[in-house]
Amino acid sequence: MELLRFCTVGSVDDGKSTLIGRLLFDSKAIFEDTWDAIERTSQARGEEYVNLALITDGLRAEREQGITIDVAYRYFATPRRKFIIADTPGHVQYTRNMVTGASTADLALILVDVRQGVVEQSRRHAFLSSLLGIPHLVVCVNKMDMAGYDQAAYEAVRADFQPFLERLDFTQVTFIPISALKGDNVVDRSTSMPWYDGPALLQHLEEVEVPPPGDLEAPRFPVQYVIRPMREDFHDYRGYAGTVAGGVFHPGDVVTVLPTGHRTHIEAIETFDGPVAAACAPMSVTIRLADDVDISRGNMIVSGPGGPSVGNEFEAWVCWMSERGRLLPGGRYALKHTTHNVRAVVQSVDARLEINTLAEDLSPDGLSLNEIGRVRFKTTEPLYFDAYQRNRTTGSFILIDEATNDTLAAGMILGAIPA
């Protein structure tokens, strides 16, 4: 059974909570006592229907204020797949939460109200999903019951959205006409829309191809921890523990160690459960090398013809996530990239994205909370990186405030800055 991680974006009005509630309830992931509890709370609050948002709004402040503060993770499984949903709120701290939830998602699910059609928010959500490198997009055209299950209404939404989506980087875009409230095309195929011949949402989620994490062609292994047992029976053992970030490694492969450039070959790839013949992302393994070379955490083992960029100047999309302070030219931060901790300085902020129009402001003075911009960095030590669109692990980083230790920003590398 495979694992699919997806994120849902949007506000309560879109019917998102109803949709998630239905997926969880129909797959028996909501238990009776949870259901009883939210039913009681809904009644106590004088709500006419059981408020499904209460399933995901777990914190006291969220329940009291009727808002979603934070990304909520929900889990369900069918006999075919296990799913992790990152449910991100549509209004409060919307960009920060959506970027967080989207960072680990293989698929993004967007709802469009068929009566309202594609709105500004739909485009924004689609754009951010694409920027975060999510390969699959599902557009659920919702509330079809309110539009008489009319094919023309559905096709109009689709025709309106399609040209915009074609400009983005999705591998696959799927439209599904649904009614979250009535359950049409959510778990089972709807009998009210015989003109639709595609799968119901759940079937699509069960069948969509889970993308391989990282670029299959470009093997990357950030060294996380050096294993030295200090035991008689493993006297000279030295293994490099880490999580494969791209490509496939085999025993015997010729590899290069960065930053030294030392070339050697893989002696063995080991796990507690025995040696493996091939290791790909996201397996956590231990690599032993043929030569005794000096390797420590933050180094990277790579192979194949297309090596990563090595350098200390690069350009990236940055989403600023902190209420306190702004990202400004000259700003200095701790930067964490794979297993590598360095310091970075902002050389310039070249563009700020106008999130509503997707236009670029080319002379911004900095980035504030929830703003996204193109930023040039210089780091104290070289990084070994790929463009984020090629590899979401070796192309991503976070910025940390060295005084407060808060996580300030998320970065997606565009590429090296030509000398």
Add this chain to the structure above:
Amino acid sequence: MPAGGPAPTRSNAGCTLANATSVNPAAARPQLTHLQALEAESIHILREVVAEFERPGLLFSGGKDSIVMLRLAEKAFWPQRVPFPVVHVDTGHNFPEVMEYRNRRVAELGVRLIVGSVQEAIDAGRVVEETGPRASRNRLQTTVLLETIAANEFDVVFGGARRDEEKARAKERVFSFRDDFGQWDPKRQRPELWSLYNGRRRRGEHMRVFPLSNWTELDVWQYIAEDGIDIPSIYFAHDREVFERDGMLMATSPFLQMLPGETPFKERVRFRTVGDMTCTAAVRSDAVELDRVIAEIAATRLTERGQSRADDKFSEAAMEDRKREGYF
């Protein structure tokens, strides 16, 4: 799914990419099962902590989640020994079977066991024990946990909590920051993206790290079956003297006074969660082997905490309130 079917093979085959170098590499897609993916993520988290912190400890109650977590720690650092001590916050109200298991496992792994004793804290007057038939040492654990963290200068402790357990936990980070007082502030959590965990802290602050965040109860049971992990016998059906309270079956013990009208009787039960005897309830069951336990779990319509944890029933936000104070 393990129930009924043939035992799945472990990860030794790697990512089943035997044909990766063939003409069309895209056709040979890596296929990790959901349990392999979860295992890999947890091992990544365990290694990340050991690489970036100085003094980790692993909270171990002898319950199934901490058993799986300890197994993952064994895997993450093999052939090195688990490079941190195991910490038990002991209320003194233990199931003997679980204590026996704890001691055996600790000896097998050759790890150090640190016990934070609630009884000692009571005897020394550092905490005051509740009295009466509904007395529980549950809340006292928080004080003893924080004392144990301070006394051993842990800068990070691993916990076996899962996000599917409870609604406040669904919002908690994998790396959960605690201030000088050990408190959790749900509104001031650090954003957590990709697999880039921010473990930076100042002196006096510490981190709680939850490697099983993305596991569900069923995942834990399937993993125990697939990996052949030994668990305490009370997880399987057995005959026990119990009494009914608030719709839950509590084991009779010297630690729990019965109220008027409560009468003990024999029942065939198993435990779905394992904690302090005063707040862990049993469920009626005939499941004497793992496959049948998993089949029951998969079919149940009640959450494990709702069905068998008296400590969550104080109020709608009972868990959030205890977590804010520094609970597990």
